[in-house]
Structure formats: C-alpha cells, structure tokens
Amino acid sequence: MKSLTLTLIISLSFSIYGVAQQTLPDTIKPKLQISEMDSLLGTVEEIPEDSLKSLDESLYKNIWSSTQIKYPVNTLPNKNDTIIITLLGNDSTTFVQPIKGAVISKYGPRRGRMHTGTDIRLNSGDTVRCAFDGRVRLARRFSGYGNLVLVRHNNGLETIYGHLKAISVKVNDTIKAGDLIGLGGRTGRATCNHLHFETRLFGQPFDSNKYIDFETGSLRSGKVYYANKRAEIDLHNFKKKPLPSDGAELAAGGTTKHVIRKGDNLSTIARRYHTSVRKICANNKITAQTTLKIGRVLRIN
Numbered sequence: 001m002k003s004l005t006l007t008l009i010i011s012l013s014f015s016i017y018g019v020a021q022q023t024l025p026d027t028i029k030p031k032l033q034i035s036e037m038d039s040l041l042g043t044v045e046e047i048p049e050d051s052l053k054s055l056d057e058s059l060y061k062n063i064w065s066s067t068q069i070k071y072p073v074n075t076l077p078n079k080n081d082t083i084i085i086t087l088l089g090n091d092s093t094t095f096v097q098p099i100k101g102a103v104i105s106k107y108g109p110r111r112g113r114m115h116t117g118t119d120i121r122l123n124s125g126d127t128v129r130c131a132f133d134g135r136v137r138l139a140r141r142f143s144g145y146g147n148l149v150l151v152r153h154n155n156g157l158e159t160i161y162g163h164l165k166a167i168s169v170k171v172n173d174t175i176k177a178g179d180l181i182g183l184g185g186r187t188g189r190a191t192c193n194h195l196h197f198e199t200r201l202f203g204q205p206f207d208s209n210k211y212i213d214f215e216t217g218s219l220r221s222g223k224v225y226y227a228n229k230r231a232e233i234d235l236h237n238f239k240k241k242p243l244p245s246d247g248a249e250l251a252a253g254g255t256t257k258h259v260i261r262k263g264d265n266l267s268t269i270a271r272r273y274h275t276s277v278r279k280i281c282a283n284n285k286i287t288a289q290t291t292l293k294i295g296r297v298l299r300i301n
C-alpha cells in the first residue's frame, strides 16, 4: 500500500510537471533586429497575443483588481523598457469596433480636465461589443463612468466601456471580440447617450484613435509600442530630438552639442556659438589640429 501511494505521488508529480512544461507560456522574446531602437530604448519585450495567463504574470504582476482601474505606480514597467503589443496574434483573433457611430468627443484636454477616452454617439439600448478577446476585470458602477466594464485583453491592452445602460457581463468572464458587453446609455457623468471608450496599458490611458480608425472600424496598426507611460504605433514618435545626422545642434540636458558637417572647422563653429576654439577644444579634449570627422558630435558648453 505504501509503495503504491509512493508510486502514485511520483507519477502524479511527474504528470503535473509534464503539464506545467507543456503549457509553459512562450511569452517574452527579446527583439534583436531593431537596431535603430537599440540606441534609444532599453529592454525591448515583445508580447504575443493569445497569452493572457502569462500576461497576467509578466505584464501585470498578477494584479487583478475588480474595483480599481489603475495600478500601483511601482508596478509600471521600467522607464527605459519598451513593450511591443501585438494587437492581433494569429488568424483566430480579430478586432471589433465596440459601436459604429460618430465620434462626438476625442481623447485629450477638455474644459480644463483630461478626457481619457473617445466618445461615440449611440442610441439608448444599442449593443456595445468587446474590442478584442479577453477577460472581464471590472463590471460595476464607477463614479463618473456610470455603469462600466473593463476588459483585459489577450494582447495586453485593457479597454473600458462607460455610461452603459446595462452591463451584460460579470467579472472573470472570458469573452471574445464582438461579444456583447452591455447596452449603451448615459449613466454617470454624461449629457447624452454615448459610449465612453478607453484604451489603457498598465492603467495609463492613451488615445484609442492612435490605433483604431473609428470611421472605418479597422486597426491602423498591428502593433502598439509602450515606453515610459506613452503608447505609439510608430517608434519614431518616441524621438523628441532630431537625429544627429542632420547637422543641427542638439540641446540635450542643458548642454549644446554640434554635429560636424562638411565644411565645418573649429573657427566657424566657435563663431556660430559665440565661443572660442580654445573652449571647444577643452570641452572635447581635442586640439586645434584634430581632424574633425563629419558626424562627430562636439560639446559646445
């Protein structure tokens, strides 16, 4: 009997281990080929769609609140990290615009406060649908939002549906893109019937119009990049400064820098910045005889 129990335990633990190994999520793969980004951004992680279980852990650190929209600040990704969200992973997944209708108020500052969503006109009782596959995290009345549903999607995004007349889902429900979320209305702070639709990443709202074309009901991009509390569909939008190759001076962190162009010499550069050749040489540990290579960045002050 004893040995039978032992065998059972061993085989059980083996099978659990086996299952665990099989379902081990293939979540985060380092993205190596984006060389241009490497100089700008730190770690780049790509999150494939269809991995909600592993997303909960890797992106959201297993925080699953059914009462709060936001996350504690210390759970946000590292400032220098870039997270790549693949909106549609494989052909079994899709995107469905929650409701077709006129956009009556966009994301952005509005009457002195931030409007964190896109307002779409609807008629009371209209069907509001889920944007992507996912799981319901909030389904309740939530201050100005009125009746609200928040879904965490399998791609890592979270979307919010506000001012609903009725909620048709429950917390922890697994739902598909296009499934009924609730009926449109004007509960909460709303002056007319409309859907307040939001997209968030790590609790931070961003403009859904960046990745959804609300006129056609289609996605503008297959990917969303998130870095330092911002989300973009084009990596170049993260760059605030001109690239060094254009020969313009760059102002970075209070210092002025000059990128050497064809025809430059230390005297012309010194004149341009109202400084002296001696100072430029000292700042850059060079001499007046140093050959100036095109593209080299000189510190002016």
Ligand SMILES: [Zn+2]
Pocket: 105, 115, 117, 118, 119, 195, 196, 197
């Ligand atoms: Zn709104």
